[in-house]
Every structure is written in structure tokens, then in C-alpha cells.
Amino acid sequence: MQLTMIGTGYVGLVSGVCFSDFGHDVICVDKLPEKIEALDRGEVPIYEPGLDAMMAKNVANGRLKFTLDLKDAVAAAEAVFIAVGTPTRRGDGHADLTYVYDAARDIARALKGYTVIVTKSTVPVGTNREVERVIRAENPDADFDVSSNPEFLREGAAIEDFMRPDRVVVGVQSERAKAVMAKIYRPLALREAPIVYTDLESAEMIKYAANAFLATKITFINEIANLCEKVGANIQSVSKGMGMDNRIGGKFLHAGPGYGGSCFPKDTKALARIGQEHASPVSIVETVIKINEERKRQMIDKIMYLCGDKVRAKKIAVLGVTFKPNTDDMRDSPSLTIIPALVGAGADVHVVDPQGRKEGEELLPSVTWVEDVYEAVAGAEAVVVLTEWNEFRALDLKRLAGLMKDAKMADLRNIYDPAEAKEAGFEYVSIGR
Numbered sequence: 001m002q003l004t005m006i007g008t009g010y011v012g013l014v015s016g017v018c019f020s021d022f023g024h025d026v027i028c029v030d031k032l033p034e035k036i037e038a039l040d041r042g043e044v045p046i047y048e049p050g051l052d053a054m055m056a057k058n059v060a061n062g063r064l065k066f067t068l069d070l071k072d073a074v075a076a077a078e079a080v081f082i083a084v085g086t087p088t089r090r091g092d093g094h095a096d097l098t099y100v101y102d103a104a105r106d107i108a109r110a111l112k113g114y115t116v117i118v119t120k121s122t123v124p125v126g127t128n129r130e131v132e133r134v135i136r137a138e139n140p141d142a143d144f145d146v147s148s149n150p151e152f153l154r155e156g157a158a159i160e161d162f163m164r165p166d167r168v169v170v171g172v173q174s175e176r177a178k179a180v181m182a183k184i185y186r187p188l189a190l191r192e193a194p195i196v197y198t199d200l201e202s203a204e205m206i207k208y209a210a211n212a213f214l215a216t217k218i219t220f221i222n223e224i225a226n227l228c229e230k231v232g233a234n235i236q237s238v239s240k241g242m243g244m245d246n247r248i249g250g251k252f253l254h255a256g257p258g259y260g261g262s263c264f265p266k267d268t269k270a271l272a273r274i275g276q277e278h279a280s281p282v283s284i285v286e287t288v289i290k291i292n293e294e295r296k297r298q299m300i301d302k303i304m305y306l307c308g309d310k311v312r313a314k315k316i317a318v319l320g321v322t323f324k325p326n327t328d329d330m331r332d333s334p335s336l337t338i339i340p341a342l343v344g345a346g347a348d349v350h351v352v353d354p355q356g357r358k359e360g361e362e363l364l365p366s367v368t369w370v371e372d373v374y375e376a377v378a379g380a381e382a383v384v385v386l387t388e389w390n391e392f393r394a395l396d397l398k399r400l401a402g403l404m405k406d407a408k409m410a411d412l413r414n415i416y417d418p419a420e421a422k423e424a425g426f427e428y429v430s431i432g433r
């Protein structure tokens with residue numbers, strides 16, 4: 001099929017590349033010339049394992065193209081995907097839909113023949129109907145349907161999640177549109193990936209409710225971890241014991257410094273707003289948002305406590321700044337709260353992160369970036385594990401302790417065993433243990 005993807009950000013690029021790998025002909029459109037020029041040079045703007053190879057392969061076989069020309073790309077397409085950003089609007093926490101409606105108007109003016117306009121960006125419930133109204137107003141004669149097709153891609157595992165999804169969610173309002181969507185996802189259907197067909201509003205709600213539930217699950221185990229510290233329980237055993245109940249499941253039950261990323265913070269805020277707007281508050285999610293913010297302060301207190309409540313002129317090594325491993329994304333990362341607080345208290349912070357420096361450099365101006373962990377900890381009073389990159393999981397703890405001025409470790413991702421850390425000479429604090 002001929003598909004067009006509007007937006008070459010995280011969702012648009014990954015989806016466009018994967019659709020072309022299905023065998024569809026895909027044109028990815030962006031407004032920014034420098035983005036299209038970089039993509040045409042084969043440069044992938046995000047760190048996503050495997051994406052560059054898959055992109056190069058499909059560009060080479062002519063199934064994947066990049067262009068600034070939305071008009072031609074839309075005219076040629078049987079389905080046009082809106083995959084533009086829907087950032088949290090400053091102030092009111094609403095999802096900013098400016099780019100979505102701008103794209104809808106641009107698409108409306110370029111439509112030729114029956115086309116399905118598919119919103120893949122995460123949008124508040126009711127947005128797809130509004131997209132339909134916007135297109136109808138812009139081009140009353142257009143022959144089209146809209147469809148809601150939210151993505152469930154985890155950064156660092158996006159291709160895996162696209163190619164082997166737990167399910168595909170498709171909101172449609174006509175058999176015609178359903179047939180087009182079924183054809184688009186036929187390669188996955190052949191692999192028995194379940195496709196949930198539903199109405200537009202339910203498809204939109206599934207996305208928000210799923211992300212908010214995952215954020216809630218993480219926040220729940222984070223609070224249980226706090227209590228474990230008080231009563232002397234071990235959160236890793238608690239998670240394991242809970243997770244064996246298949247009604248709960250073991251995933252997303254790992255206590256840490258709080259969730260970050262470009263989705264959970266944005267989607268929980270947007271869902272809370274939708275609840276407030278409709279006088280049906282999702283108060284659990286409102287509480288989750290508050291707890292997650294407060295947790296970052298708790299992590300700062302934990303580190304300060306480890307350092308005797310004084311970090312002025314002390315060197316502190318921080319391992320990991322991205323919001324999770326296998327990504328270069330820093331959006332809403334706990335490090336963006338924790339590190340400035342340490343710097344503000346006078347600490348001399350040295351940072352190691354396999355992928356974080358690219359974005360982190362301007363977000364964390366007053367830290368020293370170091371490639372090697374052992375160099376970063378030399379002479380340090382404390383080392384803080386903030387992101388569980390594999391590179392940090394098998395360090396020589398004895399050597400690490402020997403290099404430090406004070407062998408103190410705040411392991412905020414529980415990657416080490418307390419007994420081993422203590423045996424290596426560390427004064428060691430972690431999460432829920």
C-alpha cells in the first residue's frame with residue numbers, strides 16, 4: 001500500500017520505517033528541512049537500537065522516502081498517519097494539539113480520492129472526531145474517514161514493540177476504514193498479533209488508560225518500597241512475590257527513582273485534565289503525578305543523608321542521566337531534578353552515561369561529563385546509580401571503592417546486592433531494601 005507519515009519524530013519515524021519493512025511504500029513528511037536533509041543522508045536523529053539498519057535497508061529498496069512536500073505525499077496515499085508531537089501545554093497540563101490540527105488542515109487541502117486519516121499521536125479522547133470536523137470544514141467535498149491507531153512503543157524497544165505487539169488498537173467508524181486498516185496491518189495479522197477494532201473514543205481512551213495504569217503500577221511499588229525501608233522488608237522480594245500472581249504480573253513492578261520519559265508524565269497529566277474537564281476526576285492518577293514528583297525530592301534527601309547532609313565541595317559521581325537505559329532521551333528524567341539539586345548544594349558532579357551526553361550537555365550545564373566510570377569516581381565522596389545501563393551492572397566494586405575518597409553508593413535502581421556492596425567496602429543505600 002502507499003502510506004504517508006506526517007511527522008518524523010520518535011513515533012513517526014519508527015512507524016514509517018517499520019511499515020516500509022512490512023512491504024508498504026512509505027513517504028515520511030516533515031516541516032523542518034534540516035530533519036529531511038539529515039534523514040536523506042541516512043542519519044537517524046534518535047538512538048533506537050536497530051532503527052538505522054532497518055531505515056537504510058528500506059531506503060535502498062525504494063520503499064521508504066523522506067520529503068518536505070506534504071501535498072504530493074498526501075495525494076498519493078491510501079492512508080495518511082498523523083504522528084506529530086502532542087507536548088504538555090505550558091501551565092494547564094493539557095496536551096497541545098496545535099500540530100495535530102495544523103497537520104489535519106494541511107492534509108485536508110491535499111486529499112485526492114478516498115483516504116483514511118489515521119491519528120497515531122497520543123491525543124485526548126474526542127480528538128479524532130475533532131480532526132474529522134477540521135478536515136470536513138477545510139475540504140467539504142473530501143472523501144475520507146478518520147481512524148485512531150495509538151502506539152505502544154517503549155523507547156529502546158520500539159522496533160520489537162512494533163513488530164511483535166501485544167495488540168494493535170484501531171478505532172474506526174466505518175467498514176471502509178476498517179478494511180483499509182486491516183490491509184495496513186495484514187503482515188502483523190499473519191503473525192497472529194491481535195487487532196482490537198473499536199470506536200474512536202475507546203481507542204483514544206485505551207492509550208491513556210494503559211499508560212496511566214503503568215505509571216500507577218510503578219508508583220505503587222515505589223511507595224511500597226518506602227514502607228519496606230521502614231519495616232525492614234526487601235522490595236525486590238515483595239515485587240517478585242506479588243508479580244507471580246498472574247493478575248498482577250512482574251513487569252513494571254521495579255522500584256526506582258520515579259518514572260520519566262516523554263509519555264508517562266505527559267499522558268498522566270493529560271488524562272487528569274480530561275477527568276477534571278468532564279467533572280469525573282481520575283483522582284488516583286492525580287495522586288500518582290504528585291507522588292512521582294515528590295519522589296525525586298526523596299531521592300535527593302537519600303543522597304544527602306548518605307553524604308552526611310553536606311555535599312558542598314564534594315565530588316559526586318552520577319551513573320546514568322537518561323530516563324531509562326537504551327535511549328538517549330532525557331525528557332522528564334529524574335536526573336533533571338536530582339542533579340541540579342546536588343549542584344545547587346555545592347557538589348562537584350561528574351556524570352557518566354553511554355548515550356546521555358548528546359541531549360544532557362545543554363540540560364545539565366554545570367556538570368563534568370566523563371566517559372569512564374572509574375575516572376568519574378576517582379576521589380569522589382559518593383557514587384549514585386540513577387539509570388540501570390548494562391554498562392553499570394558489573395563494575396569491579398572493590399576497585400571502585402578503592403578509587404573513592406569515601407566509598408559511599410546510592411544505588412537508586414537496585415542493581416547491586418547490599419551484602420556485596422558492603423563487603424566491597426561501601427556504605428550503601430538503595431531502594432526498598
Ligand code: UDX
Pocket residue numbers: 151152153154155156211214218251252253254255256257258259260261262263264323324
Ligand atoms: C512507555 C510505555 O511503556 C509505552 O507503552 C508507551 O507507548 C510510551 O511510554 P517509555 O516511556 O518509552 O514507554 O518507557 P518505559 O519503559 O515504559 O519506562 C517509563 C518509565 O518508567 C522510565 O522512567 C522507567 O525507568 C520507569 N520504570 C519502568 C520504573 O521505574 N519501573 C519499572 O518497573 C518500569
